[in-house]
Structures are given as structure tokens and as C-alpha cells.
Amino acid sequence: NAGVTQTPKFRILKIGQSMTLQCTQDMNHNYMYWYRQDPGMGLKLIYYSVGAGITDKGEVPNGYNVSRSTTEDFPLRLELAAPSQTSVYFCASRLSPGQGGSEQFFGPGTRLTVL
Amino acid sequence: GNSVTQMEGPVTLSEEAFLTINCTYTATGYPSLFWYVQYPGEGLQLLLKATKADDKGSNKGFEATYRKETTSFHLEKGSVQVSDSAVYFCALSDNKGGSEKLVFGKGMKLTVNP
Numbered sequence: 001n002a003g004v005t006q007t008p009k010f011r012i013l014k015i016g017q018s019m020t021l022q023c024t025q026d027m028n029h030n031y032m033y034w035y036r037q038d039p040g041m042g043l044k045l046i047y048y049s050v051g052a053g054i055t056d057k058g059e060v061p062n063g064y065n066v067s068r069s070t071t072e073d074f075p076l077r078l079e080l081a082a083p084s085q086t087s088v089y090f091c092a093s094r095l096s097p098g099q100g101g102s103e104q105f106f107g108p109g110t111r112l113t114v115l
Numbered sequence: 116g117n118s119v120t121q122m123e124g125p126v127t128l129s130e131e132a133f134l135t136i137n138c139t140y141t142a143t144g145y146p147s148l149f150w151y152v153q154y155p156g157e158g159l160q161l162l163l164k165a166t167k168a169d170d171k172g173s174n175k176g177f178e179a180t181y182r183k184e185t186t187s188f189h190l191e192k193g194s195v196q197v198s199d200s201a202v203y204f205c206a207l208s209d210n211k212g213g214s215e216k217l218v219f220g221k222g223m224k225l226t227v228n229p
Contacts, residue, residue: 004158031215042119042204042219043159056212090158097215102147102166102208104217106158 002026004107006091012113013081021076021110023091030096032074033104034058034066036087043090049074050096081114088112117142121205121220128195128227136190136223138179138205146207148172148181148188149217153202162190162203195227 007022025032030051035043045058049068063085065077074093078085089110095101122137140148147166151159163172168183179190188205205220 033216040221042206042221043217045214045216048214048216050213056214058214058216092159092217094215102164103149103161106151106160108158 004091004093004105006089006107006110008110009108010111012115013078014115015081015083017081018077018079019081019112021078021089021091021112023074023076023107024072025074025091025093025105026072027093027095027105028071029093029101029105030071030099031094031101032068033092033094034064034074034076035090035092036060037090037109038087046076046089078112083114086112086114116211117146117207117209117218119205119207119218119220122223123221125224125226128225130197130227130229131194132227134190134192134195134199134225136203136205136225138188138190138220140186140188140205140207142186142207142209144210145183146209148179149206149208150177150179150188150190151204151206151219153204153222155201159204195225197227197229200225200227 033048034046047066049055091107092104094104149164150162152162163174165172165181171180206217
């Protein structure tokens with residue numbers, strides 16, 4: 001199993017540009033998450049999904065969009081990049097409680113800089 | 116809402132020193148508690164967890180006990196190694212809206228010198 005994979009690893013955007021951060025997991029997990037990690041801070045939840053076709057907002061959703069057309073993929077879209085979105089982005093997944101899971105598995109992260 | 120407060124660093128220790136990282140939480144109900152570790156340049160990995168009061172999680176020489184009476188989940192290790200240098204996050208599970216999301220503390224950076 002590759003686990004949770006994210007692309008790209010690094011990206012520099014100009015203000016106003018858009019991009020999609022990719023996230024894929026091969027563990028057949030229903031639940032997937034996007035977090036951002038700012039320097040000296042813990043992770044904040046942006047969006048989450050409890051299954052294909054179902055998404056919902058987390059604590060800091062403004063400026064982002066997500067979709068979940070398959071169980072494996074959960075892309076995060078930035079439409080109009082702003083300097084405040086400079087951060088490290090982590091995707092995570094887990095089994096649903098009904099499947100007996102509690103641990104979230106994290107990808108390696110995408111470091112995004114908006115200039 | 117639910118929250119986690121943990122000891123902030125950075126902290127520098129010598130090899131074989133004793134480590135304690137304090138973590139307290141505020142939550143409704145009985146969340147599961149976790150310690151995650153982030154090695155340089157990597158994503159987070161689960162270090163240990165506890166799902167109910169008085170449970171002790173342990174892994175790689177680290178231990179933490181779920182203390183409901185003090186709402187704490189302090190991480191300890193008797194003798195740290197250079198390879199333990201990392202950022203440590205305390206977290207709790209929050210099922211608000213059915214999300215089963217994690218609420219994290221701010222993290223503590225540990226450096227262990229030989």
C-alpha cells in the first residue's frame with residue numbers, strides 16, 4: 001500500500017492564481033480530510049468527507065473548495081490564491097467508525113507559498 | 116468547543132534524559148486521545164492513543180495515560196534518543212457533525228543532542 005499520497009510537494013503561486021492539490025489513498029478509507037498547518041500552530045481542518053459524493057466544511061473553509069467523486073481521491077481547490085493561504089497542507093484518511101477505525105493516516109504534505 | 120492545550124517548546128534535551136510533554140483537553144463527552152509525531156520533512160504519524168479513561172497508550176518507549184479526572188494525557192519517555200527529535204502533537208477526536216475530526220494542540224518541537 002502506498003497509503004496517502006499528495007502532489008505536488010512544493011508550489012509557489014502568485015496572488016490570484018488557482019491550483020488543485022491532489023490527494024489519493026489506496027486503503028479504501030471512507031473518511032478523508034484536508035488540514036492546513038501554519039508555523040507554530042497545530043493543524044486546522046479545512047474540509048472533510050465521509051464518503052464519495054459527501055463533503056462538508058471544517059473550521060477554516062474560506063477560499064477553498066473540494067470534491068469527492070471517488071473513494072480514493074479528495075482534491076482541494078484554491079480558486080484565487082491569497083498570501084494568507086501560504087501554509088503546509090496535509091491530507092488524511094481513516095476508516096469509518098463502523099469499520100472499526102480511529103487512527104487518521106496522513107500524507108507527506110504540500111508546502112504552498114503565495115507571493 | 117473542544118480544545119487541546121499542550122506544552123509549547125522548543126525543548127532541547129541531552130540523550131538519555133527524561134521527557135514529559137504536558138497535554139490537557141477540554142471536551143464534551145469522552146473523546147479518544149492521541150499523540151502524533153512529525154519527523155522533519157514528513158507528515159504526521161500516530162505515536163500512541165487511548166480511547167477511554169485510565170487507558171495507557173504506549174509505543175517506542177513513549178507512554179501516556181488518559182486521565183479523566185485531570186483531563187490530561189501527558190506524554191513521557193524515560194530515556195530519549197537523538198532519533199526522537201521531532202514535533203509532537205496532542206490531539207483529541209471530535210465527532211461534531213459526524214466528522215470524527217481531530218483537534219490538535221499547537222505542537223512541541225523536541226531536539227535531542229548526543
